[in-house]
């Protein structure tokens with residue numbers, strides 16, 4: 001199995017997550033030797049250790065970006081991590097090819113159910129209209145390969161009290177799909 005790095009962009013995985021926490025715990029059981037980069041515990045102050053993060057990225061063959069969708073984006077912490085780590089001369093630019101050939105997998109959750117992401121409905125967007133185009137463009141610029149995405153909707157923090165068992169089960173199934181995707185790379 002390729003060296004897999006899961007970058008977790010959730011802002012409080014320990015105290016305010018069910019879905020992402022379960023996905024990561026399940027992936028740790030399913031993928032031997034997987035490395036988890038917990039941005040919330042490493043950088044609660046958003047001060048990214050750029051050299052450390054670049055070293056982790058360079059060592060990885062498969063990079064999984066794991067996050068909950070917040071306002072149709074990645075959480076701000078993950079955006080900050082990307083802004084700081086993917087810089088000219090490292091990931092792109094004339095001599096910036098350190099990420100070339102690495103495979104990127106997106107793994108994310110939303111509170112709204114999957115079927116609500118339709119242009120004709122209230123959100124006005126398909127899931128492929130958000131985040132994915134920007135990550136594909138980033139992959140093209142940095143010479144990485146966009147290897148696909150796994151998305152699970154209907155796991156809102158607002159439903160945790162009533163539906164936590166269903167959320168955990170959906171999250172476990174999500175992790176199985178991520179592991180299968182990675183296994184096929």
Ligand SMILES: Cc1cc2nc3c(=O)[nH]c(=O)nc-3n(C[C@H](O)[C@H](O)[C@H](O)COP(=O)(O)O)c2cc1C
Pocket residue numbers: 010016017018019020021067068069070071072073109110111112113155156157158
């Ligand atoms: C600040 C904030 C913004 C959110 N924005 C969205 C959104 O744009 N679309 C959506 O479907 N869910 C949204 N949600 C719901 C989260 O995506 C959902 O609670 C999360 O995926 C559940 O994962 P967790 O249990 O790991 O926190 C938002 C939640 C928060 C806290």
